[in-house]
Amino acid sequence: MTIQWYPGHMAKAKRQFQEKLKLVDVVFELVDARIPYSSRNPDLVEMIGNKPRITILMKSDLADMKRVNDWLKFYESQGIYAISINAKQGQGIKEVIKLAKVVLKELFEKREAKGLKSRAIRAVCVGIPNVGKSTLINRFARKNIAQTGNRPGVTKSQQWIKYGKELELLDTPGILWPKFEDQEVGKRLAVTGAIKDTLLHLDDIALFGMSYLVNNYPGVLADRYKFEKRLETEVPLPELLMEITRLRGFKDDYERGAQVLIHELRDGKLGRFTFETPDDINEESDFNE
Secondary structure (H helix, E strand, O other), rough: OOOOHHHHHHHHHHHHHHHHHHHHOOEEEEEOOOOOOOOOOOHHHHHOOOEEEEEEEEEEHHHOHHHHHHHHHHHHHOOOOOEOOOOOOOHHHHHHHHHHHHOOHHHHHHHHHOOOOOOEEEEEEEOOOOOHHHHHHHHHHHOOOOOOOOOOOOOOEEEEEEEEEEEEEOOOOOOOOOOOOOOOHHHHHHHHHOOHHHOOOHHHHHHHHHHHHHHOOOOOHHHHHOOOOOOOOOOOOOHHHHHHHHHHHOOOHHHHHHHHHHHHHHHOOOOOOOOOOOHHOOOOOOOOO
């Protein structure tokens, strides 16, 4: 199955982002803490270029924190400023401001030396669809100024948000890239909710998620759906998904079983997972390019 989604408003948002980039001091690059590599848009990385940036790992409340910490160490080894936050609970918001001040210390010292008046940090918030941008924006705005939803494509326009006198933040719609060269990346994006479900074969995505859990978090499915743990490895995954469907009371409605499993995985009802580690990255990949 080939996964792809690049509606017209994303191309427009990409053009707008390029225009606004020169107006900001720093880029807040949002990634999903469950898939920090797969949720990085290579087109955006290229456009950001040498502009100072902070990588913010969103949805850390749904991620495996041990692996999140592994990612933070990896970013540090690459010379990238990074932080994980829980925007839903408002945890880490002030730390983002503190880190931005560290990143921009030299810039603001130069402004002060020139006798320029102090001003708020100007930042732009970018990332893929459904990465949690609107939730973060609302935290900075201290009110529900941005529409949120656990689905991609909610934000359609750009808007400036002020955080006291410290920060002026530009929100942008989620932007994917025109073609996923690695279909594994597409599957990870799909299983975590970055691509509209209507464009997917949900049973394939459910099986992909199940396979990862069985191999990396054994026993999780058995604990949630109350079947013998040995079945995770003894029964083919399609049959296991059908058994889960029946155990949930959906009889032979395989598609409904797949849909419920995916939603429960995304909502954290199965536990906290991260679907890739720094070791999974191709050695030729460079996070700074």
